[in-house]
Amino acid sequence: MSGFQWDWAFTWDVLPMILSAAKVTLLATLLGSIFAIAMGLVFALLRRSKSRTLRTSIYWVVEFIRSTPLLVQIFFLYYVMPEFGVGMSPLATGVFALGLHYGAYLSEVFRSGIDSIEKGQWEAARALNLSLVDTYRDIVLPQAIRPMIPATGNYIIAMFKETPQLSAITLLEMLQIAKIIGSENFRYLEPFTLVGIMYLLFSVIAAYGIYQIEKRFPKEGFSLK
Amino acid sequence: MEFGEIVSVLLQGAIVTIQIVAMALPLAVVMAFGFGLIRLYAPSPFKQIAIIYIEFFRGTSALIQLYWIYFVLPFFGITIDAMTAAVVALGLNIGSYGTEVVRGAIQSVPKGQYEASIALNFTASQRLWRIIMPQALVNMIPPFGNLAIELVKATSLVSLITIGDLTFKAKSLADTTLQVGEIFGVVLVFYFVIAQCLVFFIRRLEKHLSKGLGRGGIAS
Numbered sequence: 492m493s494g495f496q497w498d499w500a501f502t503w504d505v506l507p508m509i510l511s512a513a514k515v516t517l518l519a520t521l522l523g524s525i526f527a528i529a530m531g532l533v534f535a536l537l538r539r540s541k542s543r544t545l546r547t548s549i550y551w552v553v554e555f556i557r558s559t560p561l562l563v564q565i566f567f568l569y570y571v572m573p574e575f576g577v578g579m580s581p582l583a584t585g586v587f588a589l590g591l592h593y594g595a596y597l598s599e600v601f602r603s604g605i606d607s608i609e610k611g612q613w614e615a616a617r618a619l620n621l622s623l624v625d626t627y628r629d630i631v632l633p634q635a636i637r638p639m640i641p642a643t644g645n646y647i648i649a650m651f652k653e654t655p656q657l658s659a660i661t662l663l664e665m666l667q668i669a670k671i672i673g674s675e676n677f678r679y680l681e682p683f684t685l686v687g688i689m690y691l692l693f694s695v696i697a698a699y700g701i702y703q704i705e706k707r708f709p710k711e712g713f714s715l716k
Numbered sequence: 717m718e719f720g721e722i723v724s725v726l727l728q729g730a731i732v733t734i735q736i737v738a739m740a741l742p743l744a745v746v747m748a749f750g751f752g753l754i755r756l757y758a759p760s761p762f763k764q765i766a767i768i769y770i771e772f773f774r775g776t777s778a779l780i781q782l783y784w785i786y787f788v789l790p791f792f793g794i795t796i797d798a799m800t801a802a803v804v805a806l807g808l809n810i811g812s813y814g815t816e817v818v819r820g821a822i823q824s825v826p827k828g829q830y831e832a833s834i835a836l837n838f839t840a841s842q843r844l845w846r847i848i849m850p851q852a853l854v855n856m857i858p859p860f861g862n863l864a865i866e867l868v869k870a871t872s873l874v875s876l877i878t879i880g881d882l883t884f885k886a887k888s889l890a891d892t893t894l895q896v897g898e899i900f901g902v903v904l905v906f907y908f909v910i911a912q913c914l915v916f917f918i919r920r921l922e923k924h925l926s927k928g929l930g931r932g933g934i935a936s
Contacts, residue, residue, distance in 0.1 A: 558865055558911035559904045560872035563883055567904065570896040652777040659876060666780060679787040687784060691775040 502681045505672050509685050512668040517693075519582060519664065520651045523589030527650065528643070530594025535601035556595035562656050564588050569660045585657040593650045597643060604639040605631060633712035640708065644701030648694050655686075665689060717893045723902060729885030730906050736802055736871045736881065737910075741864060743807030748814025748860075756819055757844075766815070773812035779873050781805045786877045802874040810867045814860065821855040822848060854926045861918035865911045872907075882906055 537549045556564070565588045572579060579587065608631050616626040658667035669682035755766040773781065786801040796804070825848050833843040875884035886903040890896045 555904075555908055558869070558915075559907040560869040560883065562872040562875070563886070563900065563903050563907065566883070566887065566890075567900040570890060571900055574897055655777045655779040656873070658779075666777075666783070670783070673787065679783075680791055683780065683784050683788050687776045687780050690777055690780060691772070694775045 498678070498681060501676070501678060502685065505669075505682050506685065508668055508672065509665055509682065509689065512663060512665045513689060513693075515582070515662065516651075516654050516664045519585050519589065519654050519657060519662070520647070522586040523593065523650055523654075524647045526586055526590025527593035527597055527646075530590055531597030531601050534594060534598030535605065538598065538602055539605070553595045553598055556592060561588065561592050561653055562659060564592060565656060565660055581657065581660045581662040584660060585654070585662055589650055589653065589657075592653075593646050596646050600639055600642040600646070601635075604635040607638060608635055629714075633714060637705070637708045637710065637712065640701065640705045644698070644704075648697050648701075651694065651697065652690060717889075717895060719898060722889060722893075722895065722899055725889055726882060726885055726899070726902055726906060729880060729882035730910070732880055733868070733871050733882040734910065736799070736806065736874060736879075737864075737868055739803045740806040740810065740867060740871075743803060744810040744814055744863070744867065745860075747808060747811025748818050751811070752815040752818025752822075755815060756822060769808075770812045770815050773809050778805065778809045778870050779876065781809055782873055782877060798874070798877050798879050801877065802871075802879055806867060806870050806874075809870065810863050813863055813866070817856055817859045817863065818852075820859075821852040824855055825851050854922065857918060857922040857925060861915065861922075864914050864918065868907065868910055868914065 534549060534553055538546055538553075540546055540549075565584065568579070568588050569581070569584045572584075612630055612634070613626070616630045621630065654664055655666035657664055658670065661667070665686045669679075669686045672682045673679040751766045751769055754762050755770070758766070782801065782805040785796070785805045786798065789796065789801075829847055829851065830843065833847045838847065871881060872883040874881050875887060878884070882903055886899050890899045893899070
């Protein structure tokens with residue numbers, strides 16, 4: 492039973508490799524969340540469009556993305572897109588898949604955030620003859636953003652925890668590195684446990700960060716100008 | 717390969733996927749109720765254990781938990797087959813999210829219900845099972861439904877520990893036939909159909925459980 496005891500020397504050997512792979516994980520999460528927020532806003536605004544056909548089709552697109560596994564979506568994008576002449580690197584595919592998947596979730600957060608603005612605010616904006624863009628920019632979004640922060644943050648943390656799935660398309664993130672180390676040395680205990688601890692650590696820090704952002708955000712809203 | 721053959725191979729995978737869901741879901745529900753109630757009512761050391769379980773399984777990714785159970789536990793002399801590892805990992809993972817659903821639903825029952833049951837001299841267990849739980853259960857159904865769909869989606873991860881589920885069959889078919897477009901398209905539709913069936917049953921269940929509670933306006 493070679494792996495029964497924790498080997499500290501081996502732990503210190505593999506830690507630098509796992510830490511350098513953490514950069515790839517964090518990069519994928521960062522780019523993925525930017526893309527997801529953009530996609531979420533697009534979906535949310537299209538769900539409010541005047542055309543009924545557009546609204547229902549976006550509803551089903553979001554529903555479809557949300558109820559199929561991320562792993563299959565990653566495979567789909569990685570293997571099927573090249574058939575249409577769009578070949579992407581594992582990282583780009585991963586960012587695209589994470590962005591699309593969590594964009595669908597975030598669109599619901601944004602939609603309910605926008606819907607939670609009182610009707611009187613919309614009516615006042617109409618009465619003051621503000622254009623649609625001005626209404627969103629100056630009246631609705633400044634008030635809607637703060638209540639959206641906790642849910643958005645939770646989804647970004649959830650996205651972070653899904654990045655190991657990108658190892659399936661050979662992206663060298665933490666779990667993939669741990670698996671390679673494990674199969675080379677035939678010791679899985681230390682690398683997998685280290686990766687688990689890293690994820691726990693990062694998500695606790697991120698959750699604290701989101702709480703701080705929410706706390707610092709002015710309750711009465713802020714100007715986007 | 718013909719389209720019909722592809723579908724029939726994928727159907728075999730879908731059956732494995734459904735089997736895993738059928739086994740992991742009861743485990744998740746048991747864990748959710750067990751640790752949810754411990755978290756709420758048990759004395760301190762048990763409560764700490766529940767919090768450690770919840771935070772550990774919610775704070776790390778499902779795939780790492782799966783790998784840990786499948787690759788690391790054998791070194792401790794606990795050898796389990798891939799299927800058991802999959803059911804245990806997914807059940808514990810989804811169950812840890814479920815504890816918060818149970819806790820939230822129980823805490824959302826109005827305080828007057830507790831006070832009234834104390835005033836009527838109910839015992840603690842009567843209060844929980846006869847007054848609080850029937851009302852809390854209805855509140856739990858929609859979030860539990862979402863978790864069930866999360867579970868269906870999470871089963872795709874078991875393909876990475878070589879279980880022949882829907883995703884695994886799709887990946888190996890795609891590697892041999894190169895008809896990636898049809899295969900992954902069909903797989904996405906399969907998962908979507910499984911999830912929508914679950915949604916349908918959950919709605920029925922919710923309707924059934926909320927009978928007689930005077931919710932959602934006038935009953936038709």
